[in-house]
Amino acid sequence: MTEICALASGSNGNCYYIGNENSAILIDIGIYYKRLIERLNEAGLNKNKIKAIFISHEHSDHIQGARVTSKKLGIPVFYTKKTYRKCYDKNKADNFGFFEPGTPYKIDNIKIHSFKKNHDAADPCSFRIEINGKNIGVMTDIGETNETLHQELSECDAVFLEANYDEDMLMNGLYPYYLKQRVSSSKGHLSNLQAKELIENYASQKLKTLFFSHISAVNNTHDIVKQTFSHLYKKYKILLTSRQEASEIIRL
Numbered sequence: 001m002t003e004i005c006a007l008a009s010g011s012n013g014n015c016y017y018i019g020n021e022n023s024a025i026l027i028d029i030g031i032y033y034k035r036l037i038e039r040l041n042e043a044g045l046n047k048n049k050i051k052a053i054f055i056s057h058e059h060s061d062h063i064q065g066a067r068v069t070s071k072k073l074g075i076p077v078f079y080t081k082k083t084y085r086k087c088y089d090k091n092k093a094d095n096f097g098f099f100e101p102g103t104p105y106k107i108d109n110i111k112i113h114s115f116k117k118n119h120d121a122a123d124p125c126s127f128r129i130e131i132n133g134k135n136i137g138v139m140t141d142i143g144e145t146n147e148t149l150h151q152e153l154s155e156c157d158a159v160f161l162e163a164n165y166d167e168d169m170l171m172n173g174l175y176p177y178y179l180k181q182r183v184s185s186s187k188g189h190l191s192n193l194q195a196k197e198l199i200e201n202y203a204s205q206k207l208k209t210l211f212f213s214h215i216s217a218v219n220n221t222h223d224i225v226k227q228t229f230s231h232l233y234k235k236y237k238i239l240l241t242s243r244q245e246a247s248e249i250i251r252l
Ligand SMILES: [Zn+2]
Pocket: 010, 011, 014, 059, 061, 062, 141, 214
């Protein structure tokens, strides 16, 4: 059995749990240790199953709990070399390793596939986790999609997919011009419509569960996301992740 859960998702902290009966990994640790433990307890997940953490990129909302969590749980944090070099010292775990985008890595029976994405960071990656015969995508912080992403998405049974902003809210909102440009650029984030297009064009029959993730608190609302994807609620189990609480656990 595979268990997946968004422990936190949004611009103030991201952390995704993927595990089976014996082992689990976290993708990103953008929340502090204390909060992580609260969220694991809330969800009913066991911290002792977590064997490693993989980091998607060096932005603080993906990494700020790395150092302490690694120490407290006694587990390694894996970065790409370029990401590690770009991290502030406070976000570098003492117990660490490197992964190479495109080269699969194994932790117990969990296989971690990583691939490069377009985002304004040193060496940003998305992931597909192969576990108990299922494939789980973690695909957030993406400015522009590419063929690799399309291919990887088509392998997924479940996906944490970014639906960061509503285009009208972003353009008419309070963000300064340079930030509007940054968010909507090819190195920024996926809009609701970009996420919709991805699902409609590249998801395969295998895909059953969608966690819309990294939803902006300023440039999006859960109601707009629900409206955008209302036509898909019959076809998929859809969850909206939150910065405030852990999501429901989905068992595959
Ligand atoms: Zn982020």
